[in-house]
Amino acid sequence: MSEKIKFTIDGKECFADKGKNIVEAAKANGIYIPTLCHLEGIEAAGSCRICNVKINGKFMTACTTEVADGIIVENNTPEIQELRKIIVETLFVSGNHYCAVCEKSGNCDLQALAYRYKMLVPRFPFEFEKKEVDAYSSKLYLDRNRCILCKRCVRSIKTKDGKSIFAIKGRGYKAMINIDYELANKMTEEEARKAMDTCPVGCIIRKEIGYITPIGQRKYDKKPIGSEIEEPVTK
């Protein structure tokens, strides 16, 4: 049996296996730390900052920090909740998120986090930046209006021989997600579905299956994101 590490999150005594990052360690103890760029099973990037926690009083990203003996983690404090809400709001104003016409609505992690943190209106001005839609590949289209540049797809969606199907082109403000048409056209339906599910927003969308789940039955219609991890008492 692997070595168990003892630490606390918001005062609760937690145990985790050595080598786990704090998002996974929290999950094993029934505590939800939100993630957008991080996905279990792929290398953490720490780019979206939504998983920010305070470790021994210092802000750190939970997905890139390994759990250590005796650390004191703050997660659900008003300060951190507010910080996460601000991050969600900046993402909403920097993209063009028209939830009402998005096929991902109801299954979207970004939207679900806005619901969880009760975002009624972003406090920042909307940018309304022009973004191109790329619908040239046969099974998927990219709606860059909704992309948050998390790189989940870049890091996790590969061909069998390890080639990337998605890549970021440009840097900084001009950075945008791109798709390799040739490789994308060879994807199986299952791989295309995985690509769409990997995207935390509505940027990677499968063609010809839009709005397949009725309103009321979608992932986040009834239960907040993270509620599947949290213990019933903390809901």
Place this chain on the structure above:
Amino acid sequence: MAKPIVATTALASCFGCHMSLLDIDDRILELIELVDFNKSPVDDIKKFTQMCDIGIIEGGCANSENVHVLKEFRKNCKILISLGECAIMGGLPAMRNDIPVEECLAEAYLNGPSTKNSNTEKILPNDAELPCILDKVYPCHEIVKIDYFLPGCPPRADLIWNALVALVTGDEMKLPYEVIKFD
């Protein structure tokens, strides 16, 4: 105490938020016990006849008339509420925001399927009587101060009901998970 007075309007929108107000069903009878309506499409009062307590704004600002009406509401209402995605972030009309106005007008009046053969003189609407289209669609709170925001497309009837009841009674507003939705 006199009943609080409510005014409502629909700016650049589809009227769906007002329809959602009607989704409170038989509670509408309770509502007319709680409040009186002034300027609103609900009772067809065209002009403010007195100072109102609550102004409900559906839709964002796409043209000069929307801005004019919104400013009138700010002047005549103590509390303003942005109701629905269009009022809050421009909504579907704001999908034109990354397209220059010139291109929008050309598509609508010169090159569109229904106009390209009929509008032979290439006329763009340009009359002093017509409101001027804005460079983009603005959320209401970028034009005037808005006090409260009720998201949704449309906002759930329960959200509207909870907000109005909370405002009228002074109790804290109930915000269960199911009522905050953006679609």
